[in-house]
Amino acid sequence: MTQFKYSKRVPADGTDAVGAILQAAADPKIISFAGGLPAPELFPVKEMKAAVDKVFEEHGQEAMQYGAAKGVTALREVIQQHVKEKENVDSELDNVLVTTGSEQALDLVGKAFVDPGDTVLVEQPTYLCALDVFRSYGANFASVEMDEDGMKMDALEEALKANPNTKLIYTVPNFQNPTGRTMTEERRKQLAELAEKYDVYVLEDNPYGEIRFAGQHVPAVKSFDKSGHVFYMSTFSKTLAPGFRLGWLVADKAVVNKLTVLKQSADLHTDNLAQFAVAQFFADNDVDAHVKEISALYGKRKDLMLEGIKKYFPEGVKYTDPEGGMFLWVEVPGVDDTVELFKECLEHDVAFVPGDPFFAGEVQPGAFRLNYSNMKEDQIEVGLKRLGAALTAAVNK
Numbered sequence: 001m002t003q004f005k006y007s008k009r010v011p012a013d014g015t016d017a018v019g020a021i022l023q024a025a026a027d028p029k030i031i032s033f034a035g036g037l038p039a040p041e042l043f044p045v046k047e048m049k050a051a052v053d054k055v056f057e058e059h060g061q062e063a064m065q066y067g068a069a070k071g072v073t074a075l076r077e078v079i080q081q082h083v084k085e086k087e088n089v090d091s092e093l094d095n096v097l098v099t100t101g102s103e104q105a106l107d108l109v110g111k112a113f114v115d116p117g118d119t120v121l122v123e124q125p126t127y128l129c130a131l132d133v134f135r136s137y138g139a140n141f142a143s144v145e146m147d148e149d150g151m152k153m154d155a156l157e158e159a160l161k162a163n164p165n166t167k168l169i170y171t172v173p174n175f176q177n178p179t180g181r182t183m184t185e186e187r188r189k190q191l192a193e194l195a196e197k198y199d200v201y202v203l204e205d206n207p208y209g210e211i212r213f214a215g216q217h218v219p220a221v222k223s224f225d226k227s228g229h230v231f232y233m234s235t236f237s238k239t240l241a242p243g244f245r246l247g248w249l250v251a252d253k254a255v256v257n258k259l260t261v262l263k264q265s266a267d268l269h270t271d272n273l274a275q276f277a278v279a280q281f282f283a284d285n286d287v288d289a290h291v292k293e294i295s296a297l298y299g300k301r302k303d304l305m306l307e308g309i310k311k312y313f314p315e316g317v318k319y320t321d322p323e324g325g326m327f328l329w330v331e332v333p334g335v336d337d338t339v340e341l342f343k344e345c346l347e348h349d350v351a352f353v354p355g356d357p358f359f360a361g362e363v364q365p366g367a368f369r370l371n372y373s374n375m376k377e378d379q380i381e382v383g384l385k386r387l388g389a390a391l392t393a394a395v396n397k
Contacts, residue, residue: 031351033370037373051280054284059276071269072276076098078282088220092253097263099246106203111262117138118138118139120140120167121160121170124143124146124360124361141360150187167200174209174212177326178353179329181322182323192224205234212295213298228251231250240278306319308383308385314332329368330352332368338367344394350386354368
């Protein structure tokens with residue numbers, strides 16, 4: 001049998017732990033809170049079909065031809081206006097790069113800035129796919145403690161002092177994946193200041209920021225950036241459709257130009273038809289009303305989940321109460337092996353994502369993520385009743 005000589009970027013054991021978890025959770029009899037999927041019943045199918053039809057009528061040949069690596073101008077203009085109105089981020093068109101989903105933005109920044117041995121500072125816990133990307137480019141990690149107000153700035157500065165080779169700080173400041181926490185405005189200001197002071201870059205990942213159903217909007221970290229050290233990225237996956245694979249990055253023109261060259265060698269450009277269609281959708285529809293509908297539904301489902309947790313979970317269990325987004329975080333004292341707990345919950349026909357893959361360093365046992373966006377209301381209570389029974393059995397072992 002051939003022994004293939006993979007690069008060091010390929011995980012040595014070849015396993016996909018999260019993929020295996022999601023596959024196990026896909027059994028139809030299992031109520032799964034494991035995925036991170038938007039609610040498909042809110043996809044604007046009819047309106048998007050009309051947008052695509054208009055694109056074919058007015059821009060058919062252009063949409064089907066090769067395009068610019070930076071993206072379709074009409075969509076970049078939509079993004080430029082969007083970040084100005086929603087995030088108070090001033091930008092020129094040359095500051096905007098369209099990417100093939102936000103995953104490509106992560107990959108391009110990792111490829112452009114992370115050399116083997118560089119340190120990336122991340123929240124504890126953090127988005128697991130970001131860890132995978134930066135790890136593939138040889139990054140070392142240092143985790144920064146969080147509380148209910150997001151990454152702690154005193155801990156961040158300590159980590160910067162302790163790791164002088166830090167190249168990048170990665171943060172999800174709004175409704176963080178996996179915890180659902182939101183960073184305060186004051187900490188965002190401090191983060192931008194620390195980035196300039198220590199000459200490190202901040203990658204601000206904001207896929208969920210528009211989906212707010214409680215509290216007040218907090219401006220982006222990028223809006224406090226005076227030196228160009230903050231790169232802002234987001235996506236249309238959570239507000240329109242993940243299948244379009246449309247993300248974007250707003251950064252200094254020099255950074256965007258470098259990332260554009262790297263993107264050209266990866267995929268030439270992002271799908272033209274999807275870009276034209278989304279630009280047309282914004283022109284023809286009340287996007288704010290659409291996002292409000294999403295937020296209202298997710299807020300309702302989050303409230304139902306919290307009611308179920310309070311009703312069925314054993315005493316002592318801790319959990320977050322997000323003001324938006326798609327996830328909340330649960331911590332069960334007394335549980336030493338969350339993966340084993342996951343297996344026990346499968347026997348109760350309910351699933352979650354164990355917390356282990358979200359940690360860059362030492363794992364916090366008994367922690368896991370629950371998703372409420374893609375679960376019908378009548379199934380939420382049933383699933384939490386099953387989960388509560390499994391947790392009670394595990395705690396009382």
